[in-house]
Amino acid sequence: xxxxxxxxxxxxxxxxxxxxxxxxxIIFSLLMFTHGQGKVLFLSENPSMPLEIVTGMAxxxxxxxxxxxxxxxxEAIIIPACILLGGLSFLGASAKTLSTLGGFLATITMVIIxxxxxxxxxxxxxxxxxxxxxLLAISLYFLFK
Numbered sequence: 001x002x003x004x005x006x007x008x009x010x011x012x013x014x015x016x017x018x019x020x021x022x023x024x025x026i027i028f029s030l031l032m033f034t035h036g037q038g039k040v041l042f043l044s045e046n047p048s049m050p051l052e053i054v055t056g057m058a059x060x061x062x063x064x065x066x067x068x069x070x071x072x073x074x075e076a077i078i079i080p081a082c083i084l085l086g087g088l089s090f091l092g093a094s095a096k097t098l099s100t101l102g103g104f105l106a107t108i109t110m111v112i113i114x115x116x117x118x119x120x121x122x123x124x125x126x127x128x129x130x131x132x133x134x135l136l137a138i139s140l141y142f143l144f145k
Contacts, residue, residue, distance in 0.1 A: 036075025
């Protein structure tokens, strides 16, 4: 059993461990970007019309256009940029700050989407939004890493 432990330990401590972190960073950034990209395009074509998902949430109904743009820009630009830049070790302590900020913004976004949209508005069971739960888990990783 100790040889198995040693083998597994060597794999997880190898120089290839960077692949696991960067694969999470790249895929999570792409997923967040694709969520926000459609919102940015919609708002660019319809600047006076808020996103339907924002108008459906009472929490945001006071300023729907503003919160539509906040959601779109956060998902398409700010979160992916923070997560990707947070992986660049030559940025020093700023890299950790950017990664944490990206994780924080993504966590807030996913909690709002899960609670106010999937649970409150659509009254879905957790199995119906497991994809969003996965994004929440990844965002928590970057928040507390």
